Amino acid sequence: MNVVPIVAISALLLFGIGLYGLWSGRNVLRWILAVGLMETGINVFLVLTGWRPGGAVPIITGAFSTRGPSPFIDPVPSALVLTSIVIGLGTTTLALALAVLHARAHGDLECGDDPENAEVLE
Amino acid sequence: MSAAVAFIAAPLAAAFLLPLLGTRPTWGTRAASLLTLGALFALGAWMLAGPVPPHVIVLGGWRAPFGISLYVDASSLMLVTLFELLALAALWFQHQHGQEKPVSFDVLVLVLMAAGAGAVLTQDLFNLFVFLEIATVAALALSAPQTGSPRGVIRYWLFSAVSGAAMLLGIAILYSGAGTLNLVDLGARWGRLAEPVRWLSGVLILLGFLVKMEIMPFHGWAPATYRRAPSSVGLLLSGVVTGLAAFSAWKFFALVLRGGTSLPPVSGVFSFSQALFGLGALTLILGALAMLAEKDGKRLLAFSTISQMGLVLMALALGNPRAVRGALFLVFSHALGKSLLFLVAGIAVSRTRRSEWGAWRGLGQSSRSLVWFWFLGTATVVGLPLVPGFWGKLSFVGGALGMGMWGKAGVALLIAATVAESVALLRVGHGLWEHADLRKRSGDVDETSAAAGAAPACKACAGVSYWAGALAISAGILWMGLWPATFTRAFADTAAAYAGDQPVSVVRTSTDAFAPRRDGQGQVKP
Incomplete structure (x- = not known):
């Protein structure tokens, strides 16, 4: 069975749902989830770019030849996805902290425009 | 291994060690963060004092395009050293005049420095x-x-999260087509990529840079963020964050897109670089006009940054060596001048508790230095002769006039925007200078400016330690404005190196990469 279309469609769906989530509301938590979905979609796509039919896990366990087609999948996208997940974790945590600040300042998570004439102290 | 790696490693190490001294700010934590930045600034100045031959640093022994390489030349070293200077000024200001912040503030500034140096130096x-x-x-x-x-900052997060996602998607598409991530290697393979791959990845990745450069229509996050952020952070945002975004956007534009020439025209009418030029022009003029209408001092400075970045984008999009030299000059002059303005604004806000510049009237009466530094910053940003902004704009005009109608229209817009920006900034400066009595007579006194009038004369304001950051930045402005030759030469060399047929770090093609190493530096002669 060819897995490529299934994975590609899931990636696209995740990205699309995320995009829709951004457009369809002003709730901070909704935005955070939407961005998370978009990032996951991109990560899935990134994994897909390294895939090749019959490719093995890119860990060298025995002798192999550098000539001819590689027996492994491309390990670079996997490494990129790892990094991207870590970045996503960091930004999501930060965004959640901002959501807490928003709830403290406004009592809810509906993010409108910043009040123009509010006091600025520093 | 070059000492330049310290610009990334040292602030990161300091950032992770600093919390061990405690989470509450003490004399020790302040000294530690300032000393780290000071040492890095000294290192940069020391390296720049001698000749800086362009060289590639190969990290971890993995040669390009497999490993990550750094490219160090005079311009990138100058930019990193400038970042350290700005961070020193910002932290000094925050420690001296700002509200007390936990140690995490210093930690974050150090992390920002590491990231700034990394983004400027990396070739991956x-x-x-x-x-x-x-x-x-x-x-x-x-x-x-x-x-x-925190609504302004949440919007900033949203813009940067979406643009970051776009950039990552662009990188994924580009990697799937080209199979490499090294900028020079990508540039070499760019021409062989399918057209949709080139378009999608080029536009998506540039989008990421444009949001961070605050280019219209992606600037929406900036004014509210600048207004709410501490003034020292405004300094870092406009000096360091936009500066590193502009420099890295140029690296991508010059090395991978080859100045936009490698993309086919948009619907056969205008080229990719003309589209970017148009966006830059729009940002330049609308940003300057928004400044005229702005009543809030910090939002006004945000629009000034937006406008200046529009000009930088125009110069980068023109792509000829003179214009690029001008763009690099403008990144420096804008960072220096805007930092001075933010320091003055920070003191004005902390005295009046207001960010409307109307409320700052008469503040210069008790400390004239406030006014002098504001005018020096204004002169630098708008580009009066003998300050760095002038040389940047001169190079831009020289580069633009040779580019036909588009270039001439750009110069006309630049003149209009400069006039608008000067008026907006000088108006604030005049307000600072104005005597409180004049203000009363003219009848526009309100409760907010009365608070400014009531501010006691500040005796310490004339002291060197009070203005240490501003003095250091002013020294940089004067040096760069009066003796621009060193900078011009470095920028011209960099522009030529990036535009050449064999741009910067010449990488081995992947077939060649398994061949035995010939030299330890990782530099390979073509």
Whole structure:
């Protein structure tokens, strides 16, 4: 069975749902989830770019030849996805902290425009 | 291994060690963060005092295009040294005049420095993305207000999260086509990529840079963020974050897109670089006009940054060596001048508790230095002769006039925008200078400016330690404005190196890469 279309469609769906989530509301938590979905979609796509039919896990366990087609999948996208997940974790945590600040300042998570004439102290 | 690696490693190490001294700010934590930045500034100045031959640093022994390489030349070293200077000024200001911040503030500034140096030096697209994300996270956390509404910062997060996602998608598409992430290697393979791959990845990745450069229509996050953030953070946002975004956007534009020439025209009418030029022109003029209408001092400075970045984008999009030299000059002059303005604004806000510049009237009566530094900053940003902004704009005009109708229209817009920006900034400066009595007579006194009038004369304001950051930045402005030759030469060399047929770090093609190493530096002669 060819897995490529299934994975590609899931990636696209995740990205699309995320995009829709951004457009369809002003709730901070909704935005955070939407961005998370978009990032996951991109990560899935990134994994897909390294895939090749019959490719093995890119860990060298025995002798192999550098000539001819590689027996492994491309390990670079996997490494990129790892990094991207870590970045996503960091930004999501930060965004959640901002959501807490928003709830403290406004009592809810509906993010409108910043009040123009509010006091600025520093 | 070159000492330049310290610009990335040292602030990171310091950032992780600093919390061990405690989470409450003490004399020790302040000294530690300032000393780290000071040592890095001294290192940069020391390296720049001698000749800086362009060289490639290969990290971990993995040669390009497999490993990540750094490219160090005079311009990138100057930019990193400038970042350290700005961070020193910002932290000094925050420690001296700002509200007390936990140690995490210093930690975040150090992280921002590491990310800034990394983004400027790296030659790997994904590594560049990572450094930009780290810089953004640090900038976001720094801008978050301790009290009050974080809506501006949430918008900043949203813009940068979406643009970061777009950039990552662009990188994934580009990698799937080209199979490499090294910028120079990507540039070499760019021409062989399918057209949709080129378009999609080029537009998506540039989008990421444009949001961080505050280019219209992606600037929506900036004014509210600048207004709410502490003024020292405004300094870092406009000096360091936009500066590193502009420099890295140019690296991508010059090395991978080859100045936009490698993309087919948009619907056969205008080229990719003309589209960018148009966006820059729009940003330049609308940003300057918004300044005229702005009543809030910090939002006014935000629009000034937006406008200046529009000009930088125009110069980068023109792509000829003179214009690029001008763009690099403008990044420096804007960072220096805007930092001075933010320092003055920071003191004005902390005295009046207001960010409307109308409320700052008469503040210069008790400390004239406030006014002098404001005017020097204004002169630098708008580009009066003998300050760095002038040389940048001169180079831009020289580069633009040779480019036909588009270039001439750009110069006309630049003149209009400069006039608008000067009026807006001088108006604020005049307000600072104005005597409180004049203000009363003219009848526009209100409660907010009365608070300014009541501010007691500040005896310490004339002291050197009070203005240490501003004095250091002023020294940089004067040096760069009066003796621009060193900078001009470095920028011209960099522009030529990036535009050449064998741009910067010549990488081995992947078939060649398994061949035995010939030299330890990783530099390979073509």
